[in-house]
Amino acid sequence: MELKSGKSQLLLSKIATNDEHGENSPYFDGWKAYDNDPFHPTKNPHGVIQMGLAENQLSSDMIEEWIKKNPSASICTAQGLHAFKNTALYQDYHGLPQFRHAVAKFMAKARGGRVSFDPDRIVMAGGATGANEMLMFCLADPGDAFLVPSPYYAGFDRDLRWRTGVRLLPVTCQSSNKFQITLEALEAAYESAQKAGIKVKGLIIANPSNPLGTTMDRSTLRTLVTFINHNQIHLVCDEIYAATVFCSPSFVSVCEIIQEMECNHDLIHIVYSLSKDMGLPGFRVGIVYSYNDMVVNCGRKMSSFGLVSSQTQHFLASMLSDEEFVDQFLSESIRRLASRHDSFTKGLEEVGIKCLKSNAGLFCWMDLRHLLKEPTFEGEMGLWKVIISDVKLNVSPGSSFHCHEPGWFRVCFANMDDEIVEVALRRIRMFVGKCKEVDVQVKKSWQRNLRLSFSTLMYDENMGSSPRMMSPHSPIPQSPLVRAWT
Ligand SMILES: Cc1ncc(COP(=O)(O)O)c(C=O)c1O
Numbered sequence: 001m002e003l004k005s006g007k008s009q010l011l012l013s014k015i016a017t018n019d020e021h022g023e024n025s026p027y028f029d030g031w032k033a034y035d036n037d038p039f040h041p042t043k044n045p046h047g048v049i050q051m052g053l054a055e056n057q058l059s060s061d062m063i064e065e066w067i068k069k070n071p072s073a074s075i076c077t078a079q080g081l082h083a084f085k086n087t088a089l090y091q092d093y094h095g096l097p098q099f100r101h102a103v104a105k106f107m108a109k110a111r112g113g114r115v116s117f118d119p120d121r122i123v124m125a126g127g128a129t130g131a132n133e134m135l136m137f138c139l140a141d142p143g144d145a146f147l148v149p150s151p152y153y154a155g156f157d158r159d160l161r162w163r164t165g166v167r168l169l170p171v172t173c174q175s176s177n178k179f180q181i182t183l184e185a186l187e188a189a190y191e192s193a194q195k196a197g198i199k200v201k202g203l204i205i206a207n208p209s210n211p212l213g214t215t216m217d218r219s220t221l222r223t224l225v226t227f228i229n230h231n232q233i234h235l236v237c238d239e240i241y242a243a244t245v246f247c248s249p250s251f252v253s254v255c256e257i258i259q260e261m262e263c264n265h266d267l268i269h270i271v272y273s274l275s276k277d278m279g280l281p282g283f284r285v286g287i288v289y290s291y292n293d294m295v296v297n298c299g300r301k302m303s304s305f306g307l308v309s310s311q312t313q314h315f316l317a318s319m320l321s322d323e324e325f326v327d328q329f330l331s332e333s334i335r336r337l338a339s340r341h342d343s344f345t346k347g348l349e350e351v352g353i354k355c356l357k358s359n360a361g362l363f364c365w366m367d368l369r370h371l372l373k374e375p376t377f378e379g380e381m382g383l384w385k386v387i388i389s390d391v392k393l394n395v396s397p398g399s400s401f402h403c404h405e406p407g408w409f410r411v412c413f414a415n416m417d418d419e420i421v422e423v424a425l426r427r428i429r430m431f432v433g434k435c436k437e438v439d440v441q442v443k444k445s446w447q448r449n450l451r452l453s454f455s456t457l458m459y460d461e462n463m464g465s466s467p468r469m470m471s472p473h474s475p476i477p478q479s480p481l482v483r484a485w486t
Pocket of ligand 1: 238274
């Protein structure tokens with residue numbers, strides 16, 4: 001269906017016609033490139049490999065095994081059918097009590113058992129996406145703002161702003177201190193909002209961070225809590241990767257911090273989900289956990305708009321109550337993630353690509369500044385286009401995470417099997433090799449004072465066959481860097 005624009009747009013709402021969803025960003029463009037030409041080891045071996053999706057597929061076999069051993073957990077088996085009728089009828093929109101109990105226990109386990117959660121404060125939403133939006137509806141009015149340390153999760157623009165009318169004000173973090181949040185940066189963002197007459201209602205963080213893959217230390221968390229307390233604004237902590245921390249330092253939840261220091265608990269709200277730690281994004285299980293009674297009450301009323309289906313609740317109540325399984329799952333999942341992270345980052349290091357040192361998440365924050373033609377966002381976009389269209393990897397450019405410095409890219413490593421990782425690394429190796437060749441050629445040409453243009457270089461015999469004449473089935477049909485520079 002062709003979308004009509006112009007006059008007919010006037011008939012629609014502001015939400016329907018504004019561009020705040022962010023769908024027209026490279027982050028989503030990369031997904032489209034993958035959708036149009038998805039890699040398959042035998043059916044489409046030269047297709048685009050999806051490395052832009054923060055999905056944890058490394059441990060789904062353990063869940064499958066559990067399902068086989070526990071047929072009564074499903075209402076679609078002979079053993080579980082007796083629960084069908086009840087589950088299929090309307091249920092309390094606060095959530096099945098057994099589900100809220102099981103989730104509260106799981107959330108505690110995901111935080112090393114150092115904190116506990118009250119099942120009566122668990123509010124359901126459609127994934128962390130729905131949970132984040134729900135909190136914005138509860139905490140801010142259209143035009144109000146939330147501070148968010150950048151680089152930040154690209155989906156926040158959609159989840160926090162699009163339908164709520166809330167603004168996001170980046171708190172700029174720098175590579176020079178490993179993108180850590182400082183009090184100075186927080187205060188600068190807060191003060192400039194105040195000068196502009198913008199009402200700041202809170203600060204939202206993702207800890208562990210997407211896209212950085214790092215966790216916040218105790219002292220940073222204490223700084224944040226002090227800052228929001230001092231200014232009497234809210235703190236929303238998206239802890240969706242709480243149990244996706246595969247090496248030290250271990251994860252510290254804000255829940256631990258507020259046990260240790262004086263603060264107004266009414267200002268603290270947690271977002272959680274089973275999408276990452278359990279690898280179940282399709283189940284759309286999101287949680288708002290607020291220490292503020294009014295937010296819990298309002299959230300419950302709102303949860304009618306994004307309930308988790310009773311069938312899913314029924315199944316998860318059973319699985320998450322199996323403590324032995326949960327313990328084994330979490331420790332094995334972390335072991336597998338650590339091993340994948342190690343092998344992937346080592347593969348990158350071998351070709352001179354460094355990543356920000358990370359201990360969490362399903363991605364690396366890759367430093368490709370040395371491959372940029374120029375240190376600008378145009379340079380970043382040029383390189384990204386080459387990586388998508390020629391190297392055929394969907395990685396996400398830093399600009400889509402509002403990174404302040406060009407040249408950083410997020411690359412996901414847990415949504416594929418070992419063989420596909422190998423193909424991706426092989427492509428990266430070839431790409432970097434080509435980049436080096438071009439570099440040498442450029443230097444030689446300058447030495448000889450020939451001032452070869454890049455288009456001339458494309459036909460230089462030292463580059464191998466003319467890239468344009470390469471087999472269309474070559475994984476790198478055209479010299480990437482040359483393309484990036486033209
Ligand atoms: C920090 C963060 N918050 C929220 C989400 C959305 O999660 P869900 O799939 O549970 O909606 C993601 C997904 O990547 C994320 O990384």
